Amino acid sequence: MRQAFDFLLPDLTKSCNLFIFISMRLPDWIRTQCRADRHETKLILRKHGITTVCEEARCPNSWECFSKPTATFLILGPKCTRNCGFCSVSSSVPGPPDENEPDNVAHAAEEIGLKYVVITSVTRDDLPDGGAGHFARTISAVRRRLPAVRIEVLTPDFQGDFGALRTVLDAGPDVFNHNVETVERLYPIVRPQAVFRRSLSVLKHAKTTAPDTITKSGFMLGLGESQTEVLELLRELRAAGCDVVTIGQYLRPTRNNLPVVEYIHPDFFEYLRLKALEMGFSYVASGPLVRSSMNAAEMFGPAPGL
Template sequence: MVTVLDRTHGAPRPRHPEKANRPESEALAKPDWIRVRAPSSPVYRETQEIVRSNKLVTVCEEAGCPNIGECWSKKHATFMILGDTCTRACAFCNVRTGLPEAVDAGEPARVAEAVAKLGLHHVVITSVDRDDLPDGGARHFAEVIEATRAASPATTIEVLTPDFLRKDGALERVIEARPDVFNHNLECVPSLYLTVRPGARYFHSLRLLQRAKELDPTIFTKSGIMVGLGEERNEVLQLMDDLRSAEVDFLTIGQYLQPTRRHQRVERFVPPQEFASLETIAYAKGFLMVSASPLTRSSHHAGEDFEKLRAARAAKASQGPVLAAE
């Protein structure tokens, strides 16, 4: 069983007690195109120190992101608010599951301070699922956005939120805080939800994205999925159509990597040329921005991608409405 270090008391604790009864599975050997170098640069360590000194949690560490070395060496970190313990036990996720601690009222100010110290032009803020809270943590998201705006007015803000299942008014509270990008990941095709994402509902997540655009048509909406879990190609294409029906602007597609043998197994490693094909198709379906590669993750190159997304919208607007052929 994998353990993590308790950030408060320094005592080891089990990361995945809820997965103790899951059968172990053989991990497929990683192909060359999925391998990354271990982090070692001085800037990486500087970013790490800023995160530690502000007592913050990052999804980069908690989810075992393969891009942490690259991103932290550029002082790019994705902050995970509302603690390091999730109320759900998704089969793909490396974040600890259990009963979360109380919400830290000082966290918004510390996130804002870290964003300013890192000099971020674009920041991604995500969280664990907090089904234990009446609003799912929506007010806390809004407070983090507002504190970051006050500390770094020029920084653009992207939120990657939970689904706020059965939390009336939660999405509205987040959108009222006016993030620049609203991201919620579908994670996988609907046929895999029962095994991969059992606590979620595909059409609820889809509706959440659609509702965000209805509440603020100027906001950029974004969603991502993993492949290599056993999905069929036509299911991925249908998912693209579903997202376009919800007017989602930006789609990310990346390779699923199995965190431990207790997690959902990798059924196959999708070669880079298949990702390139999916990206081409997604653009043809009308997405303003698509990122598809083995190492693509929701927050990977998020700042650069945001600028491309903004430029793509401006270019589309300059073209004017498309007139129907007579």
């Protein structure tokens, strides 16, 4: 029998707790339609031996992105040296980076016909530079093949190595993204091998080093955070020089991952979007199915000055 859900629609003009929807089942507003992917994007990715975070992280929007087509390239292999509670990417000892990967990504981006390329990676704490050089080579390879393309990178924290960070920024991405993922209090549970303050320092240093580069971050709701903590997180991101923020609902990818504590009503996501814009963010994507790299190019359209 389908479980009935009762929730109070919040009056956003009043001071109230907006974290009011708690359920163990997906509410209607975050259910996605299962559609067969008929686009050739997957075939092109397989042809060039490319991995995407869309598939590895079990993104609920992958069918939509592949059909547009868009894709977020996952470089440095499919195995991560960290074991975050929210992530379905395999955690184990990675192999050496594929020297042909930068050119393969560039070829795939050209063949798919991308005008906006997002490049991310697993965390590679085993590499001296955390994979920064590989990021830079991939950016350069894409630029050579697609000079007019816009490039966004979504990087790990490089263990706070600002030299590695500079290597990536010197390659000239249009957007530098590093996700904080959750509020500081939940880091020991959600991101046990990461440090909240270190992630903030990466964003701040990126803006200081490359002030003309758009800086971006994102986080999830539904892991047990409070409204006060979320608003404070937004303030800290803005203080670190973050231009763009994405906010989405955490969805448990496998039974081995952290359970969902709360399913947050769309009204609260809209409330956060408006609050973030008031704080000075240039562009805010906030909604249950928002993901860090989904529709990433849209910030260059409606957002003034970007």
